[in-house]
Amino acid sequence: MTTRTARRNRRTLQVAGAGTAALLTLSACSASDDSSSVKSGSSAPGSSSDKLSGTVTVFAAASLKESFTTLGKEFEKQHPGTKVTFSFGGSDSLAASITGGAPADVFAAASPRTMKIVTDAGDASGTPATFVRNQLEIATLPGNPDKISSLEDLTGPGLKVVLCDKEVPCGAATQKALDAVGLGLTPISYEQDVKGALTKVELKEADAAVVYRTDVKAAGDKVEGVEFPESAKAVNDYPIALLKDAPNADASKAFIALVQSAEGQKVLTGAGFLKP
Amino acid sequence: MTTTAKSDAASGTLRGGPRRRRVREGGGRGAPLPLLVPALIGLAFLVVPLIALLVRAPWRSMPEQLTGAEVWQALRLSLICATAATAVSLVIGVPLAWLLARVEFRGRGIVRALVTLPLVLPPVVGGVALLTALGRNGIVGQWLDSWFGITLPFTTAGVVVAEAFVAMPFLVISVEGTLRAADPRYEEAATTLGASRFTAFRRVTLPLIAPGIAAGAVLAWARALGEFGATITFAGNFPGRTQTMPLAVYLALQSDPEAAIALSLVLLAVSVAVLAGLRDRWMTAG
Amino acid sequence: MTETHGLAARTAPDGLDARLVVDRGAFRLDVTLTVAPGEVVALLGPNGAGKTTALRALAGLTPLTGGHLRLDGAALERTPPESRPVGVVFQDYLLFPHLTALDNVAFGPRCQGAAKAEARAQAAQWLDRLGLADHSGAKPRRLSGGQAQRVALARALATRPRLLLLDEPLAALDARTRLEVRTQLRRHLAEFEAVAVLVTHDPLDAMVLADRLVVVEHGEVVQEGTPSDIARHPRTDYIAQLVGLNLHRGHAEGHTVRLDTGPAITTAEVLSGPVFVAFPPSAVTLHRSRPTGSSARNVWRCEVAGLETHGDQVRAALTGVLPLAADLTTVAAAELDLHPGAEVWATVKATQTHAYPV
Numbered sequence: 001m002t003t004r005t006a007r008r009n010r011r012t013l014q015v016a017g018a019g020t021a022a023l024l025t026l027s028a029c030s031a032s033d034d035s036s037s038v039k040s041g042s043s044a045p046g047s048s049s050d051k052l053s054g055t056v057t058v059f060a061a062a063s064l065k066e067s068f069t070t071l072g073k074e075f076e077k078q079h080p081g082t083k084v085t086f087s088f089g090g091s092d093s094l095a096a097s098i099t100g101g102a103p104a105d106v107f108a109a110a111s112p113r114t115m116k117i118v119t120d121a122g123d124a125s126g127t128p129a130t131f132v133r134n135q136l137e138i139a140t141l142p143g144n145p146d147k148i149s150s151l152e153d154l155t156g157p158g159l160k161v162v163l164c165d166k167e168v169p170c171g172a173a174t175q176k177a178l179d180a181v182g183l184g185l186t187p188i189s190y191e192q193d194v195k196g197a198l199t200k201v202e203l204k205e206a207d208a209a210v211v212y213r214t215d216v217k218a219a220g221d222k223v224e225g226v227e228f229p230e231s232a233k234a235v236n237d238y239p240i241a242l243l244k245d246a247p248n249a250d251a252s253k254a255f256i257a258l259v260q261s262a263e264g265q266k267v268l269t270g271a272g273f274l275k276p
Numbered sequence: 277m278t279t280t281a282k283s284d285a286a287s288g289t290l291r292g293g294p295r296r297r298r299v300r301e302g303g304g305r306g307a308p309l310p311l312l313v314p315a316l317i318g319l320a321f322l323v324v325p326l327i328a329l330l331v332r333a334p335w336r337s338m339p340e341q342l343t344g345a346e347v348w349q350a351l352r353l354s355l356i357c358a359t360a361a362t363a364v365s366l367v368i369g370v371p372l373a374w375l376l377a378r379v380e381f382r383g384r385g386i387v388r389a390l391v392t393l394p395l396v397l398p399p400v401v402g403g404v405a406l407l408t409a410l411g412r413n414g415i416v417g418q419w420l421d422s423w424f425g426i427t428l429p430f431t432t433a434g435v436v437v438a439e440a441f442v443a444m445p446f447l448v449i450s451v452e453g454t455l456r457a458a459d460p461r462y463e464e465a466a467t468t469l470g471a472s473r474f475t476a477f478r479r480v481t482l483p484l485i486a487p488g489i490a491a492g493a494v495l496a497w498a499r500a501l502g503e504f505g506a507t508i509t510f511a512g513n514f515p516g517r518t519q520t521m522p523l524a525v526y527l528a529l530q531s532d533p534e535a536a537i538a539l540s541l542v543l544l545a546v547s548v549a550v551l552a553g554l555r556d557r558w559m560t561a562g
Numbered sequence: 563m564t565e566t567h568g569l570a571a572r573t574a575p576d577g578l579d580a581r582l583v584v585d586r587g588a589f590r591l592d593v594t595l596t597v598a599p600g601e602v603v604a605l606l607g608p609n610g611a612g613k614t615t616a617l618r619a620l621a622g623l624t625p626l627t628g629g630h631l632r633l634d635g636a637a638l639e640r641t642p643p644e645s646r647p648v649g650v651v652f653q654d655y656l657l658f659p660h661l662t663a664l665d666n667v668a669f670g671p672r673c674q675g676a677a678k679a680e681a682r683a684q685a686a687q688w689l690d691r692l693g694l695a696d697h698s699g700a701k702p703r704r705l706s707g708g709q710a711q712r713v714a715l716a717r718a719l720a721t722r723p724r725l726l727l728l729d730e731p732l733a734a735l736d737a738r739t740r741l742e743v744r745t746q747l748r749r750h751l752a753e754f755e756a757v758a759v760l761v762t763h764d765p766l767d768a769m770v771l772a773d774r775l776v777v778v779e780h781g782e783v784v785q786e787g788t789p790s791d792i793a794r795h796p797r798t799d800y801i802a803q804l805v806g807l808n809l810h811r812g813h814a815e816g817h818t819v820r821l822d823t824g825p826a827i828t829t830a831e832v833l834s835g836p837v838f839v840a841f842p843p844s845a846v847t848l849h850r851s852r853p854t855g856s857s858a859r860n861v862w863r864c865e866v867a868g869l870e871t872h873g874d875q876v877r878a879a880l881t882g883v884l885p886l887a888a889d890l891t892t893v894a895a896a897e898l899d900l901h902p903g904a905e906v907w908a909t910v911k912a913t914q915t916h917a918y919p920v
Contacts, residue, residue: 092530160430162512165513165527165530167527167528167530167531168527168530187514188430188512188514189430189511189512189513189514189518190512190513190514190515190519190527191508191512191513192508192513192523192526192527196508196509199404199509200429200512203404203407203408203411203413204411204412204413205407205411205412205413205429205430206430459656461652461656462656462658464623464643464656465650465652465656465658466658466669466673467622467623467642467643467644468621468622468623468643468644468646468648468649468650468718469644469649469669469670469673469717469718469721470644470645470670470673470674470721471644471669471673472644472673473644475673479669480658483658483660484658484659484660
């Protein structure tokens with residue numbers, strides 16, 4: 001703990017360039033339990049920027065990569081002296097890392113189930129909040145040459161469809177949507193994650209895949225998205241939580257607040273996410 | 277073992293006299309401590325994780341975990357594909373090793389580096405590379421598709437291709453090393469007896485390097501059996517067709533770590549049994 | 563180059579007619595070989611002289627960079643080794659370790675298209691001829707050195723070659739086996755009706771086994787002739803050492819040969835012009851002090867450089883006005899108190915020297 005404080009102090013000194021700043025930081029630390037500071041951090045960046053410092057470590061689902069990277073840069077701009085570092089990956093393995101003791105401040109998962117692994121282990125501080133939702137979409141080849149317009153079209157003969165494996169969130173959601181309409185669909189492969197499924201379509205090895213809207217958006221013009229009504233039955237909630245052993249709790253709260261703010265939501269919806 | 281050696285050494289030092297001999301007794305026929313200690317650490321490093329797997333294995337629920345048809349389907353597919361991939365590697369890898377070892381040509385060093393590239397390539401990247409080459413729209417695959425109607429991705433043959441791609445370098449390196457160590461003059465002797473270079477290779481060189489080929493084949497087989505990244509990327513994951521044990525283990529890990537451990541143990545037991553059997557019959561004979 | 567001997571001048575197309583040129587940057591081999599069928603020729607020379615390169619060139623294992631190669635009238639320069647009617651007995655035999663003696667010998671006939679049974683029958687005959695019938699089922703590692711050598715010979719002969727090449731055929735054997743195998747090999751070579759060329763650095767092997775010697779040094783033929791001819795008239799220090807003679811070169815005027823290095827030797831022959839003078843080490847007599855009553859005309863002061871014992875003989879290497887090798891009994895050596903650095907006087911009778919034109 002002493003070393004961490006010392007490190008934070010040094011950083012502050014570099015930024016402020018004055019010895020008195022260290023005292024300010026110390027007082028900010030002692031006041032960090034006050035949750036009101038989080039709100040002020042996001043709503044009035046100018047007034048609180050001198051209070052926040054240090055590094056915020058965020059573990060986030062791979063699908064959040066683009067939007068969270070943008071938000072991280074924004075956060076650092078609003079709060080000079082802070083730094084946001086990310087670890088993007090599969091929600092399952094991230095959850096395993098956190099319960100295994102990885103030093104993280106914030107966890108943003110792609111499913112309530114994976115978040116539950118962390119809350120069950122008692123590693124989250126407070127109740128996780130859903131900050132965005134993600135909906136399934138069919139990814140087809142550019143121009144949709146197979147004229148796919150519904151989930152049922154995927155059962156057509158000779159069509160090569162890949163799905164996520166039922167063990168991973170996107171696969172579970174797909175299964176839920178298929179079950180909702182009582183449709184049996186045999187793919188050529190159950191992929192180990194959503195990127196694997198998308199890649200198969202991008203490389204034109206598969207004709208279609210059921211993936212998230214955000215993935216379709218991120219793939220640009222390499223795939224074409226087809227919305228389907230059943231996706232409403234399998235909307236995925238993305239929860240975010242401050243972790244109990246967060247080394248930098250005050251700045252972390254500010255980051256969570258930024259994600260939930262109107263500004264943050266704009267970035268996320270721009271990437272294809274739905275508002276909670 | 278380590279503690280015995282250390283305490284013996286320590287007591288020997290205290291008494292001054294028979295230190296060396298005592299270390300020798302403790303450490304097994306004169307192994308010097310600077311070698312013995314790292315050697316034992318190395319052994320522990322490799323063995324302890326496997327022991328941990330055994331200790332934490334859900335022995336009580338094991339029977340239920342392993343009764344599913346999918347387990348045996350995956351195991352059978354793994355064994356078939358690894359063996360087929362080894363066979364493919366032998367048929368095209370041994371001649372490649374011969375070319376690298378025995379024929380002087382420009383750029384041989386570059387070719388050798390290319391051959392070993394799959395060793396350092398992340399297997400997932402290898403899988404993507406295979407897709408771009410042999411996939412439905414790959415630079416070779418599109419012709420395979422339009423001329424012969426052959427598509428490799430998402431098929432069992434695709435699993436064999438992915439495993440062979442990753443495993444063959446092990447065989448080529450092993451066989452090339454054996455060939456370099458083998459006396460090329462035996463081939464010369466054969467040609468003076470009227471044998472063409474191919475006959476000389478088949479009837480003289482091949483039997484001479486058989487132990488090296490066997491060792492390389494075992495390495496390749498073991499690598500193919502554990503292959504994950506290239507397989508799932510190139511051949512996908514479908515039970516009974518392309519879902520090998522490592523894929524089943526990985527996906528089980530997402531939801532049920534206990535099932536994953538149980539599956540891993542089955543794979544481990546089968547490969548240990550096969551390798552031990554081969555070692556007794558082949559490796560020592562050579 | 564030296565004058566060619568005997569059969570070299572023949573014009574008949576049978577046999578071997580070759581000029582072997584192999585250029586390898588720093589080393590150049592240029593050797594002319596003419597051998598009649600039934601003749602055994604030994605390529606004799608120090609290590610690195612190019613003997614083995616010449617042999618490999620004949621077998622087609624090393625490509626020629628120039629010259630020609632004709633066997634029984636047919637040009638072979640471009641023929642690959644497997645198509646040449648050439649059999650090779652390699653220095654360490656190179657018997658295929660995974661095959662029995664019988665299958666080693668049957669290998670050649672098999673490659674020439676014989677059926678398996680036929681090839682084995684031929685191989686059994688060859689092994690029988692070489693007295694190896696009892697060992698036909700043995701793997702090479704179970705054979706003694708002499709047996710392995712005969713299996714290698716049988717393997718080479720089983721292809722019915724028109725040119726048999728032997729690379730240091732006895733070098734891999736211990737002294738005792740060597741004597742026995744050498745005698746056997748001589749008998750087998752005498753029976754062989756085509757051309758045989760063997761490579762050796764051992765003069766005794768060469769002289770026992772070959773009808774004619776071709777001495778190669780630095781990639782060139784320095785002398786060729788019958789063993790006795792070469793033993794009596796060595797033309798290089800290497801050959802003189804091989805055959806155990808003191809050899810000096812100089813300019814003759816009557817009975818005196820003035821050596822290129824200064825001193826003179828009195829000889830029995832009367833010659834003029836450039837000559838070689840040769841005399842055996844046994845012709846050199848040593849004295850502790852300058853001899854006075856000796857009739858010897860050649861007296862030199864020398865210093866002992868080294869001593870070597872051969873049975874009850876001691877060979878002394880001497881330095882001084884001219885290098886000499888002298889043989890004396892161990893008793894005589896003890897009486898003279900010979901030791902390296904000792905000063906001695908050496909005498910040689912003119913009648914024991916032999917001078918011949920260069």
